Amino acid sequence: VTTKTHVNGLKFVEINTDLCFATIYLQGAQIDQFQPKGQQPLLWVSSADDYQPGNGIRGGIPICWPWFGQSQVEGFPQHGFARTTTWDLVSVKMVNQVAFVTMELNVKPEHRNFWPHETKLQVVFELGSKLKVSLTNTNLTDYPVSLTQALHTYFPTSDIHNTYVSGLAESQYIEFAKGPYAQNDDLVEFTRETDRVYTNLGAAQVITTPEGCIVVERENSQSAVLWNPWIDKSQRLSRFNDNDYLSMLCLEATNVLEDQVTLAAGASHTLTTTIYWQT
Ligand code: BG6
Numbered sequence: 001v002t003t004k005t006h007v008n009g010l011k012f013v014e015i016n017t018d019l020c021f022a023t024i025y026l027q028g029a030q031i032d033q034f035q036p037k038g039q040q041p042l043l044w045v046s047s048a049d050d051y052q053p054g055n056g057i058r059g060g061i062p063i064c065w066p067w068f069g070q071s072q073v074e075g076f077p078q079h080g081f082a083r084t085t086t087w088d089l090v091s092v093k094m095v096n097q098v099a100f101v102t103m104e105l106n107v108k109p110e111h112r113n114f115w116p117h118e119t120k121l122q123v124v125f126e127l128g129s130k131l132k133v134s135l136t137n138t139n140l141t142d143y144p145v146s147l148t149q150a151l152h153t154y155f156p157t158s159d160i161h162n163t164y165v166s167g168l169a170e171s172q173y174i175e176f177a178k179g180p181y182a183q184n185d186d187l188v189e190f191t192r193e194t195d196r197v198y199t200n201l202g203a204a205q206v207i208t209t210p211e212g213c214i215v216v217e218r219e220n221s222q223s224a225v226l227w228n229p230w231i232d233k234s235q236r237l238s239r240f241n242d243n244d245y246l247s248m249l250c251l252e253a254t255n256v257l258e259d260q261v262t263l264a265a266g267a268s269h270t271l272t273t274t275i276y277w278q279t
Contacts, residue, residue, distance in 0.1 A: 003089065008051045013092060015099045019128045022099075027053065028083040029103040029123045032060035036129040039277050040211050044156035044248040049239040056083040058239035059248075061133060063123065064150040065105075066115050068225075068256045079152070081111050082121065090122070098128040117145045119263075130276035137270075139263035146262040150225060150254040151273045153216070157209040160190045160246050165226060167205035173198045173226075174257070190249065193230035197256055199223050205251060212277050216251050219272040223259040225252040 003011045003026065015022040024031045035041040045059025056062045056079075064079035071077070077084070082105055090102040105121040118140040126132035139145045157163040165188045172180040173196040183198065201224055207214040218224065227250040229237055234245045253273035255261045261269045 006051050009053055010051050011086075013089065013101055015092075015101065015127050017094070017097055017099055017127070019097050020099075020131075022125070022127050022131070024101055024103075024125060025051075025057065026089055026103065027086050028056055028063060029087040029105065030057050030060050030062055030083065031125060031131070031133070032057050034060075034127065034131045034275075036277065039129075041156060042131060042214065042275055042277065044154040046240050046244050046248075048241045048244070054084060055239065058237075059154045061154070062152040063135065064148075064152050064252075065121065065135075065137075066119075066147040066149065068148040068150045068254060071114075076114055079150070081114055083152075085111070087123075098126060101125040101127065117141050119145060130274055132272065132274040134270050134272045136268055137261065137263060138268040139265060142265045144262055144264055146260055148254070148256045148260045149271060150252045150256065151271065152225075152250060152252045153273065153275065154248050154250050155207055155209075155214055155216075155275075157207075157211070157247060157249060159210050160228060160249065162210050163249060164189050164208045165205055165249075165251060166208065167202060168198055168226075171198050171201045188226065190228050190230075193233055194226055194228045196226045197223060197254070198226065199257060199259065206278065207249070207251060215274075215276050215278050216253070217272075217274040218253040219274075220269060221253045221255055221259065221271055221273075223254045223256050225250065225254050225256070227252070 012025045023033045049058040062083040065082040087103040093100045120138040122136045124134045169186040175196045204217045
């Protein structure tokens with residue numbers, strides 16, 4: 001498989017088929033671009049990001065693993081270390097116009113103090129006119145292992161003030177460690193900083209933007225994070241323009257809080273998200 005190299009040294013796979021265009025970086029196994037042919041891009045990336053080795057890319061789908069958010073242990077990186085570690089490219093295959101890209105993370109010796117458990121982590125990107133991402137954990141130890149994780153998807157919009165998320169009604173959410181609150185309305189709009197963990201969630205949500213509706217499906221995930229940093233936090237975020245909050249939102253397929261993954265010895269779990277433009 002031939003990879004390409006960004007000017008700053010990061011290696012990536014480029015997929016250009018009749019159905020889509022995509023680029024996936026080996027660092028973090030992070031897809032940053034996905035555009036079905038004849039449609040708008042489905043992923044957002046900040047123009048402030050210059051793709052430096054060692055940083056996650058501010059956009060696309062960072063993989064947060066083996067913990068989501070801040071670690072219980074001081075000094076451990078937010079959202080884990082998978083997003084800043086270089087994964088191994090296993091294969092690129094074409095089946096009926098659909099490209100399958102598989103990458104694996106082998107935990108490096110320097111990460112052993114973060115994660116001493118022997119686990120296999122594999123991601124498969126299925127790239128057709130939809131994007132399907134499947135993240136499989138296998139516990140190779142002889143004891144149970146628990147983890148939290150996220151497919152931290154950044155979606156584009158031309159106007160956050162005219163962007164709505166539906167499919168959240170009748171669930172509960174926690175915001176800034178407060179709650180749980182009941183989500184009664186079906187439509188969530190953005191008028192301020194939003195940083196919520198939704199729990200007991202149905203399998204699909206829809207983001208309505210001026211460009212059209214994006215469907216976000218999840219499998220083996222009963223939780224999702226909805227995030228927009230709004231005005232003040234945008235100014236504090238790395239690799240993010242002050243006004244980027246106007247043109248993005250994150251709706252993340254997660255396994256967090258009571259939806260964390262506990263794997264028995266030898267067991268596997270696959271977190272999947274599928275995203276596409278509703279036609
Ligand atoms: C979200 C969190 O998922 O990720 C936010 O809920 C956080 O609290 C955001 O600010 C971005 O995190 P980071 O580490 O990529 O800046």
